[in-house]
């Protein structure tokens with residue numbers, strides 16, 4: 708068996724947690740990430756018959772039965788992940804229609820996965836239904852997107868339009884826009900189901916007065932989505948209270964679509 712601490716899927720997640728903490732998106736134990744792993748990749752590092760313990764999930768997601776996830780731990784701090792991955796991260800295999808998670812590695816202190824596990828797993832199922840290559844779900848609390856949910860209309864189309872107008876690249880990076888959930892209590896199956904429903908039409912779902920969920924095919928794509936939306940939100944907050952002399956117009960946005968071969972979400976650029 709190879710040393711799992713050298714596995715690319717693990718080192719990349721460790722680097723991502725460290726980077727997100729450095730961006731100020733994951734204060735204290737804020738934020739969580741889950742990555743869908745291939746059994747073939749994992750078998751080089753772990754004996755997959757060796758289940759350390761079983762953890763009930765409290766929900767069911769038959770589409771994820773038998774799938775493997777690398778996931779951050781509940782109550783754990785992103786800033787500490789790099790110093791002790793086996794304490795702060797875990798690898799689980801879902802069983803019984805995802806009602807049970809079999810721990811194969813990590814959570815060394817008897818811990819368990821993030822309290823947002825339902826939202827993560829239901830989002831994975833939703834993304835896989837529209838993009839079979841989906842692998843990553845990421846949640847964090849970026850300052851400017853969070854602040855924007857206090858002062859901007861939460862209508863998804865209006866919220867998206869503002870982000871698209873704040874930087875030329877935005878409509879290229881997330882042409883499907885961002886979906887927005889009104890404030891809900893976090894950590895529940897209800898917010899998990901609501902997030903997953905929103906994930907069917909966009910890779911970014913803003914949680915009002917809380918943070919954001921991103922989904923993608925790898926950690927770079929997912930991080931980049933959140934990074935780009937967060938930058939746009941920062942520009943918005945820098946100028947929202949100032950008189951605007953100009954902005955990106957609908958015509959400009961259509962010109963970007965034409966030049967870069969992207970198509971904005973149907974009806975959102977009317």
Ligand SMILES: [Zn+2]
Nearest residue numbers: 737738847918
């Ligand atoms: Zn959160």
